[in-house]
Amino acid sequence: MGARLLCLGLLAALLGYYIYSPLPEDVAQPWTVMLTSAALRALAHLSEAAELLGLMNYMEGLRLITAVELVAPTSDENVTVTDTEFSGVPVRLFLPRRAPGGLRRAVVYFHGGGWCLGDAGMHGYDLVSRRISNEINAVVVSVNYRLAPPHHFPAQFEDVYSVTKFFLQSEVLSQYGVDPERVCVAGDSAGGNLAAAVAQQLVEDPEVKTKLRAQLLIYPALQVLDLDLPSYRDNAEKPLLPRSLMVRFWSEYFTSDPALREAMASNRHVPAEAAQLLPLVNWSRWLPAEMRRAHAYARAAPGSAELARRYPGLLDPRASPLLASEARLRRLPRAFILTCEHDVLRDDGAMYAVRLREAGVPVTHLHAKDAFHGAMTFLAWPLELALGHRLLSACVGWLRENL
Numbered sequence: 016m017g018a019r020l021l022c023l024g025l026l027a028a029l030l031g032y033y034i035y036s037p038l039p040e041d042v043a044q045p046w047t048v049m050l051t052s053a054a055l056r057a058l059a060h061l062s063e064a065a066e067l068l069g070l071m072n073y074m075e076g077l078r079l080i081t082a083v084e085l086v087a088p089t090s091d092e093n094v095t096v097t098d099t100e101f102s103g104v105p106v107r108l109f110l111p112r113r114a115p116g117g118l119r120r121a122v123v124y125f126h127g128g129g130w131c132l133g134d135a136g137m138h139g140y141d142l143v144s145r146r147i148s149n150e151i152n153a154v155v156v157s158v159n160y161r162l163a164p165p166h167h168f169p170a171q172f173e174d175v176y177s178v179t180k181f182f183l184q185s186e187v188l189s190q191y192g193v194d195p196e197r198v199c200v201a202g203d204s205a206g207g208n209l210a211a212a213v214a215q216q217l218v219e220d221p222e223v224k225t226k227l228r229a230q231l232l233i234y235p236a237l238q239v240l241d242l243d244l245p246s247y248r249d250n251a252e253k254p255l256l257p258r259s260l261m262v263r264f265w266s267e268y269f270t271s272d273p274a275l276r277e278a279m280a281s282n283r284h285v286p287a288e289a290a291q292l293l294p295l296v297n298w299s300r301w302l303p304a305e306m307r308r309a310h311a312y313a314r315a316a317p318g319s320a321e322l323a324r325r326y327p328g329l330l331d332p333r334a335s336p337l338l339a340s341e342a343r344l345r346r347l348p349r350a351f352i353l354t355c356e357h358d359v360l361r362d363d364g365a366m367y368a369v370r371l372r373e374a375g376v377p378v379t380h381l382h383a384k385d386a387f388h389g390a391m392t393f394l395a396w397p398l399e400l401a402l403g404h405r406l407l408s409a410c411v412g413w414l415r416e417n418l
């Protein structure tokens with residue numbers, strides 16, 4: 016009896032230790048965040064173990080998160096929802112039911128998940144698209160691009176690019192009653208990366224006549240060259256995206272070869288020959304002083320030229336939109352950039368906001384001081400946060416004014 020009680024006590028203590036993660040004090044509803052973060056950590060540990068045993072790739076384990084969150088395409092009184100394909104790529108399409116009263120807006124949305132996870136049909140993403148569609152009377156195309164592994168860069172980019180290009184054709188726009196002057200790309204996290212890259216590529220594509228009106232970038236990843244920015248240092252262990260997981264996502268985007276992951280973990284993955292690119296992601300130059308804080312700039316030690324030759328995506332602006340020249344940035348549409356204080360990707364977004372502004376692009380930069388990575392998709396029980404609704408409302412409000 017005593018022994019059983021002791022075991023139970025120990026188990027409870029262990030569980031408590033596992034679930035407890037120190038959160039920044041300004042994060043509201045800490046229990047929801049802590050439990051989600053513990054569930055993620057548990058799944059990550061199990062996936063690591065399964066990978067070590069040779070049972071599956073780590074990401075296949077993590078994909079359980081996607082699977083349990085999937086919802087069928089279900090229309091409601093405001094929005095007709097269907098799964099279909101554009102240009103051979105699966106998409107979930109949200110069409111407002113309300114009488115249009117003229118041509119509609121459109122948003123092409125790319126979900127997050129580190130280029131490895133996620134689905135337009137996850138409950139959180141379904142709700143984001145549904146709300147945008149209903150509240151600003153917009154056609155929303157949410158894209159299910161190919162994921163890594165097995166598909167590596169540039170497959171993800173190519174899928175979202177071909178869907179966007181397909182949709183921007185005037186026959187397609189008119190089929191859906193969309194105003195060609197009111198189309199926007201949007202995405203969160205890895206999807207924000209894809210949205211920024213698509214916007215850049217479109218301005219240089221002579222085959223595309225319709226120009227984007229806007230880009231909505233929600234805690235986007237925008238560069239892989241320096242994984243030691245102040246935000247990576249400050250938030251290495253914060254929910255829901257620790258630095259180690261972001262390193263894994265970035266490396267998996269290019270390859271499953273662990274050599275690249277190890278090089279990235281120590282921030283030694285950019286070869287000396289590419290040193291001329293570093294000023295484009297130099298946080299000491301591009302971050303506002305209040306975000307640089309007391310951090311000291313250190314130039315990363317040069318990495319292996321062989322890795323960069325094998326995985327040229329590492330230095331490709333389609334993977335790191337911050338590598339675009341000012342001449343290229345100047346032609347981009349207006350941008351909304353959301354960054355979260357407690358997020359390894361905070362400084363990517365903050366630097367892009369500064370670089371776009373210097374290039375003359377109108378930018379609205381919302382920095383949410385009490386937010387963490389991924390917060391915007393916490394929209395329904397059991398993963399519901401007032402913060403999630405507030406961030407999404409800010410995005411929808413900007414679209415209403417700017418699209």
Ligand SMILES: *[C@@H]1O[C@H](CO)[C@@H](O)[C@H](O)[C@H]1NC(C)=O
Pocket residue numbers: 091092093149
């Ligand atoms: C439909 O739209 C109305 C008005 O925006 C809203 O109050 C209602 O909750 C929406 N219904 C659903 C199922 O989202």
Ligand SMILES: *[C@@H]1O[C@H](CO)[C@@H](O)[C@H](O)[C@H]1NC(C)=O
Pocket residue numbers: 293294297299300312314
């Ligand atoms: C980064 O910026 C700082 C300050 O603007 C500068 O002193 C340093 O030389 C730069 N380094 C690189 C590699 O661009």
